[in-house]
Amino acid sequence: MNPEKRARNVAAAVHARLLRRHPGLRSEQASESLPIILGQRRIYVLPSSFGVGFGGVMLLMLLGALNYNNNAALLLTCVLGAASAQSMYGAFRSLHGLRLVTVKPGPATAGGPVRIMMGFEASLRPRGPLRLVAAGASHPFALDREARATISITLHAERRGWMHLPALKLESTWPFGLFRAWSWVHPETLALIYPVPEDGGPPPGRAGIDAKPVRLGRDSGEEYAGLRDYQPGDPPRRIAWRASARSDTLLFRLHESPPAQTLWTLRWDELRALDPERRIMRLARWVDEAHRDGREWVLELPQQILGPDRGSAHFHACMTALAILP
Amino acid sequence: MAPANRVPDQRAFALLILSAAVTLVLHAPHLPLWLPMPAALLLLLCWAFRRRGRRFPVLARYVLVLALPLAVVASYGTIFGRLPGAALAVGLLTLKLTETETLRDARIVIATSAFVLMSALLFGQSLLQTALVCVALWPLLTAAMSLEPAAGPTRALMHGSALRLMLALPVALVAFVLIPRLASPLWGAPGMQVAKTGVSARMTPGAIGQLLIDDQPAFRVGFQGPIPARPLRYFRAVVLWHFDGRSWTPGHAALPLERLIIRDRPSRYTVTLDATRQTLLPALDIPVDTAPGTFSTAARTLLAMRPIDHTLRYTLESATDYTLSPQLVPDERTLALQLPVGADPRARALAAQWRARYGGNSRAIVASALRMFRNGGFRYTLVPPPLGRQQVDDFLFRTRAGFCEHYASAFVFLMRAAGVPARVVAGYQGGYANRTAGYLLVRQSDAHAWAEVWIPGDGWVRVDPTAAVSPDRISLGATAAAQTADAPWFLSGWWIGFRNRIDVVNRLWNQAVVGFDALRQRALLTQFGLDPSRWQSVALALGGALGMALAVGLALALREPGKRGDALATGFQRLERRLTRARCARRPGEAPVAYLRRAASSLPSPAATTLMALAGRFAQLRYGGTQPPPPLAVRDWVRKAKDFRP
Amino acid sequence: MPEATLARNDATQQRLVHALAQVNQLLLGKTHAVRLSFACLLAGGHLLLEDIPGVGKTTLAHALARACGLAFQRVQFTSDLTPTDIIGVGIYERELGHFRFHPGPLFTELLLADEINRGTPKVQSALLEAMAEGQVSTEGETRPLSPVFTVIATQNPLDMAGTHPLPDSQLDRFLMRLSLGYPDAAAERALLSGVDRREMLRDLTIHLTPADLVELRRRARTVDASTAVLDYVQSLLSASRAHPQIRVGLSPRAGLALLAAARAWAMLAGRSYVMPEDVQAVFPAVAAHRIQIQHGANGETLAAKLLAEVSVRA
Known part of the structure; x- marks a missing residue:
């Protein structure tokens, strides 16, 4: 083995060992379960570019003070240097002991934004503001009086189904921006991305889908809801003659007519003509429509049947089922 | 991603303006007159523009950027050097604020401010100045904190930066003591000419006596014995032989060292002299020896080998009862009777009169001259009326108002015209005896000029014509003597007293900090068992101290205290x-x-x-x-x- | 100070304790649920009982009304029930020559709305509106309800066919949602061998008056909640908002409800200040129906989970 190759091997081994010992050093680490606690092992501190520049200026000041034997200027430089060195600790202390306790993805559809709410906690000592860097965007935040913070970041949801979160960088340059402390976290939480509903397309009834109307209530007629004075233009067949006989004026019967309730049965098998993704998109649109119209619907998928039911819980159950279809 | 593009918010900007304004104020005393007010106005404008959410007009900025160096050149003739450099730096800092649009700009302003703040100390490193500059770091660091996103309320920022400055002090002191001082400068000439006032080897009575209202300490004297009485506190710095009708200068003759007979036990004392950029060393009348690195002129004034760039300490012995030069060598006599040709005929005529009346009786001639000053309607003032071409005549017969330089000059002129060998001595007289700290503080305003006349048998005898006019000048000091008529208000009595009392702090500062040079550092480190001659040991100490500071900081950073106060x-x-x-x-x-x-x-x-x-x-x-x-x-x-x- | 207030009004407090004991005797083995329903009443909130038939929902409502001396009305919700059926209707009276308002069952002090999910949305919203406003507007006139007007609604969670479940957004009109569940073996045995509950109901002593209830409610509002307790409530709220299995967390109104219920609970315990324990005791009942959960989760389970996850700071 030639020495160059050996040196390369050694370097690779050292690098691997370093990464093993310090998982926070790289972003492509394995995801971790919550809560993620930022211990000293996974926090890294280096001067920021401003820190390097400012250090240069201070070096200049030091040389100038020494050269001109100006002790007052030297003292000033020392004070400034000692004060700015604390930036290193400030940045570290802002991150140290921080806990990522909750990661909560919001509702999202494929191709759209997905909001991820992240809850942080820490001990009650004062700590500087932090930044969460995700997908190229920096989200500054500070913990509140109770040492808690909830921040939401927006990621792009590529496709339906379970989405892995990218590695996130937590960093702080508190207090003077001269040093940057950072740590990579990779929560294992998955975000559920709903399929995007089809844009346009036929309604369920006309697409050969079984849409049988069902009546609700015991009697199928209109329901009596009260009396009021007759006004010109009211249909005469609704005048309550018997009640009017007891009064001086004509009374008019008010009726309730319940909305025409139809049960939609949305079947996967009925859409054989389309490819699976299109089917999912169409079903998603129908589910969405049914939910918005306040209907009752059944979703029949290859493995399961959901409903009949209505309401948001049913809606989310259906969308979840559609999202995780293979 | 790039946070450098973030715009600093209004609060951050206001703090930047504040720190720039503080920098401006600290530089104002030595900036050319045209700069501070417009710069302050510009800062105010920047602030107003930002408040309204508008940008500073680009055209105006370009005009100002072009105008600044031109104005500096117009004032100083150059843009190089300390004063033009300071003016340029302050001006550029102000102008940078007109285009502070991004975080990057704001950070440049902060770094520049820090540098310009430090440069203010090149113009003086008194305790007050240094403390002010250190305090000026406060808004600067607060501004840096306010640039952080989600930085919190301003009060917390002020508190945080103040706390960090306090924490920085002990570490800074250790580093200050341990950072190795340069034995010789790396570049440039540290002793660039300074407009430092002080007794110089040239005396022009017609010129404005700025020196006398300069309240800066000139030097401090620690006596081993008791501090001499005020009338005896004459510190000679230079003897002026040659008069050209306007100015007195030392002349260039090589004379033998004057003989000195002392009759009392010389007292021993140590002078701490602030940097003067000259070689003159004041010594109590009359020094009997020289300190290392100094030598004595013929007329027993001391000179340093090199211009004094830093605070200098030297120990001397002086006698107060003495006879100087009982015999006058011919060369000396010629010099001591030199007068400019044809100048001041009326004074010469008066002197000739005395000569005719008293003949060779030098004492009588001296006495009559002093009598004339005392009774001839002369007045002591620090702001004398200007003198004409025939300076001495004009002073003696027309204005009759002036301070020590005028009297010494006119007196010596009269003596020489009357045939009595005489010379002007410039130095300091008086000073404030700080009894508690046991030292004498002599200020620039204690600068004084007097005469020495040579009397056969007695040698050179000190005669102070100013004392004849204003005995207060000798017993109380120049400013007090002039106070009745025309002292500036800020030099009123209680203020002078107060300043004299707190000077002990300044003295400590000068000794401990300003004068902490390579030599003192070596002495201090040796006490702690370090061998300063080997750089490794100093580096080791410095590294060790910094390492310890890092470790302590890390230990503090890892501490997780509970909720405080609960x-x-x-x-x-x-x-x-x-x-x-x-x-x-x-x-x-x-x-x-x-x-x-x-x-x-x-x-x-x-x-x-x-x-x-x-x-x-x-x-x-x-x-x-x-x-x-x-x-x-x-x-x-x-x-x-x-x-x-x- | 509140301790002194408690002492002065000790008699009222005593009667409250008696009323509680009496209802407990009637509903064997349901101490916690009974206590919660009392707390709900004292906090001035409405109660939703979600349970299968026959576990004592009606008995509880009846007993509460009886023990607290409240006028009681019961409405069975059906699909043909109209708003006027509960609000009342103006009927023309010939001898008077104008319409006279015949108040419906709403104008009572304690209303049992049985099987509320069988009513049409129209009736439901009429009731919910009355609950929220404390008054009804009918035929252009606004009529105030009783100051102690309280609704106990029941719902059968299993038999959902042809029903109109209350929408999520309306559920938080109810301060608490409770389910009584089956009694334990001992209680069931006592129930079987004991006297008929209906007879016992009739024999119940009236311990409190509506005026007492008003006073007790006022006092419940003055129970102290220290910053430590407020902090805890706040952390529960924020934890509910951040929990991955909860789609929509607790609202600020839910926070207020939680605090009011905890105050009433503390008062029932004879304390003049709220402790985190009080908050924990009422939390499932107050919070479970207010959180909108992911598919497949259960509100009560999640509430319990939240309680276990949010640490109480000393």
Whole structure:
């Protein structure tokens, strides 16, 4: 083995060992379960570019003070240097002991934004503001009086189904921006991305889908809801003659007519003509429509049947089922 | 991603303006007159523009950027050097604020401000100036903090930066002591000409006597014996032989050292002289020896080998009862009778009169001259009327008003015209004796000029014509003497007294900090067993100290204290730790009181009763109607909880 | 100070304790649920009982009304029930020559709305509106309800066919949602061998008056909640908002409800200040129906989970 190759091997081994010992050093680490606690092992501190520049200026000041034997200027430089060195600790202390306790993805559809709410906690000592860097965007935040913070970041949801979160960088340059402390976290939480509903397309009834109307209530007629004075233009067949006989004026019967309730049965098998993704998109649109119209619907998928039911819980159950279809 | 593009918010900008304004104020005393006010106005404008959410006009900025160097060149003739450099730096800092649009710009302003702040100390490193510059770091660091996103309220920022500055002081002091000083400068000439006032080797009575209202300390004298009485405190710095009708200069003749006979025990003293950029060293009349690195002129004034760039300390012995040069060598006599040709005929005529009346009786001639000054309507003032071409005549017969330089000059002229050998001596007289600290403080305003006449048998005799006009000048000092008529208000009596008293602090500062040069550093480090001649040992000490500071900082950074000030919570946490060790840990989400009661139920009876009582009391204190809980009750609970053993 | 208030009004407090004991006797083995329903009443909130038939929902409502001396009305919700059926209707009276308002069952002090999910949305919203406003507007006139007007609604969670479940957004009109569940073996045995509950109901002593209830409610509002408790409530709220299995967390109104219920609970315990334990006791009942959960999760389970996850700071 030639020495160059050996040196390369050694370097690779050292690098691997370093990464093993310090998982926070790289972003492509394995995801971790919550809560993620930022211990000293996974926090890294280096001067920021401003820190390097400012250090240069201070070096200049030091040389100038020494050269001109100006002790007052030297003292000033020392004070400034000692004060700015604390930036290193400030940045570290802002991150140290921080806990990522909750990661909560919001509702999202494929191709759209997905909001991820992240809850942080820490001990009650004062700590500087932090930044969460995700997908190229920096989200500054500070913990509140109770040492808690909830921040939401927006990621792009590529496709339906379970989405892995990218590695996130937590960093702080508190207090003077001269040093940057950072740590990579990779929560294992998955975000559920709903399929995007089809844009346009036929309604369920006309697409050969079984849409049988069902009546609700015991009697199928209109329901009596009260009396009021007759006004010109009211249909005469609704005048309550018997009640009017007891009064001086004509009374008019008010009726309730319940909305025409139809049960939609949305079947996967009925859409054989389309490819699976299109089917999912169409079903998603129908589910969405049914939910918005306040209907009752059944979703029949290859493995399961959901409903009949209505309401948001049913809606989310259906969308979840559609999202995780293979 | 690039946070450098973030725009600093209005508060950050206001803080930047504030720190730039403080920098401007600290530089203002030595900036050309045209700069400070417009710069301040420009800062105000920047602030106003930013408040309204508008940008500074680009055209105006370009014009100003072009105009600044031109104006500096117009004032100084160059843009190089300390003064033009300072003017340029302050101007550029101000102009940078007109285009501070991004975070990057703001950070450049901060770094520049720090540098310009430091450069203010090149113009003087007094305690006050240094303290002011250090305080000026406060808004600067606060501005840096305010640039952080989600930085919090301003008050917290001010508090945080002040705290960090305080924490920085001890580390800074250690570094200050240990950073190796350069034995010789790396570049440039540190002793660039300074407009430092002080007694110089040239005296022009017609020129404005700026020196006399300069309140800066010139030097301090620590006596081993008692401090001499005020009338004896004449410090000679230079002897002026040659008069050209306008100015007195030392002349260029090589004379032998004048003989000195002393009649009392010389007193020993140490002078701490602030940098003068000259070679003159004041010494109490009359020095009997020289200090290392100095030599004596023929007329027994001391000179340093090199211009004095730094505060210098030297120890001398002086006698007050003496005879100087009982015999006058011919060369000396020629010099001591030199007069410019044809100048001041009226003075010459007066002197000829005295000569005719008293003949060779030098003492009588001196006496008549002093009598004339005392009774001839002469007046002591620090702001004399200007003198014409025939300076001495004009002074003696027309204005009759002036200070020591005028009197010494006219007196020596008269003496020489009357045939009495005479010379002007410039130096300091008086000073403030700080009895508590045991030293004499001599200010630039104590600068003085007097005469020496040669009298056969007595040698050179000191004659102070100013004393004849204004005895106060000798007994009280120049400013006090001039006070009756025309002292500036800020030099009133109590202020001078106050300043004299607090000067002891300045002296300490000068000795401990400003004068802490390579030599003193070596002396100090040797005391701690370091060998400063080997750089490794100093580097080791510096590295060790910095390493220790880092370690202490890291230890502090890793500390996780509980909620501060909440003794009840801390006490509960201690109790909880104790119970946890006794195998009774709190369940997740369990409330404190419920936890204590559950723990009590698992304990034997006496401990259980105590714990139940503690739980009940804790509930009352933590959740009861009196919030915050009374401190005494809390302390009582904490004590009882501390005593509890499961 | 509140301790002194408690002492002065000790008689009222005593009667409250008696009323509680009496209802407990009637509903064997349901101490927690009974206590919660009392707390709900004292906090001035409405109660939703979600349970299968026959576990004592009606008995509880009846007993509460009886023990607290409240006028009681019961409405069975059906699909043909109209708003006027509960609000009342103006009927023309010939001898008077104008319409006279005949108040419906709403104008009572304690209303049992049985099987509320069988009513049409129209009736439901009429009731919910009355609950929220404390008054009804009908035929252009605004009529105030009783100051102690309280609704106990029941819902059968299993038999959902042809029903109109209350929408999520309306559920938080109810301060608490409770389910009684089956009694334990001992209680069931006592029930079987004991006297008929209906007879016992009739024999119940009236311990409190509506005026007492008003006073008790006022006092419940003055129970102290220290910053430690407020902090805890706040952390529960924020934890509910951040929990991955919860779609929509607790609202600020839910926070207020939680605090009000905890205050009433503390008062029932004879304390003049709230402790985190009080908050924990009422939390599932107050919070479970207010959180909108992911598919497949259960509100009560999640509430319990939240309680276990949010640490109580000393």
